[in-house]
Amino acid sequence: MTLFRIALAIHLLAAFAWLGHMFFWPLFAGPVLKKIQPPETAERLRELSMRMGGLGWPALVLLVGTGAYLLSVRGVTLGALVHPAFWGNGGSHALGIKLLLVLFMIGYQAIIGHRRAPRAIYLDMAAALAVLGMSVMIAKGGL
């Protein structure tokens, strides 16, 4: 297995764990745990389920680190990103959108993080869905 594949595996693992947690907890686990009877058990279970906090920053560090390496293997360096000629093809548009959405998600993580934000969480989820879409386009369509 090459270093590229190892980095890709770490990138996928960090993304799946973080986004899986981001999607499953608020959409499925939270509403179900809230309705469990008696209410004291429901509250205790919700407390226990929230112990798995703090996944966002470690995942982001891994994603940014491995993401930068994966891009450099494809010949995309910081120098290339600031060159206007780079942004001329479809693949680079997908990368540009992905990077902007990742910046938004980092901002969300820094400002809101694990605080309760019932509406904002859906924006973060929409950004995550779009990041996944752009990632598929980059992986399958190339840069």
Add this chain to the structure above:
Amino acid sequence: MNAYLLTVYLHVVVGVVLTGYALFWAVMAVTLRADRRGLDPEGTLALIGASRWPPVKLPNAVRVPVIWLGWLFVAFMVASGIVLIRQRGITMAELTAASFWTQRAGVALGVKLVLLVIFVVQHMRLARRPSRGAAVCAALLAFSIVCVSALLV
């Protein structure tokens, strides 16, 4: 976005949710075991598994027990995985040829399928009698499947 990219996208999104599902069971199983406030770990896991989603005023027939969500996600992953194999132009004749399973993609796909079968067995254990071992195993298997998938990108 063409049909192939759409299928890959849906496969990835449901894979992400399935990973979250497996992680949820592992977190609940481990934290319930470590909790000293009198909640019976296995009984509480069974209670969570039997709770219906979505928890709103809908007929019971359209609300599924939480443990069934895992089966639905797995079924979607298998179905979309089969569609992806077909969309990649891999025929049944190629799949049954020994040479396919010696290439890198064939080995990765074989390992992924074996891990998936073990995941299904662990999920059956979780559905019948929830335990920390089954939940943690299922989460580790889900993570392993994600890692192996890196060879198929």
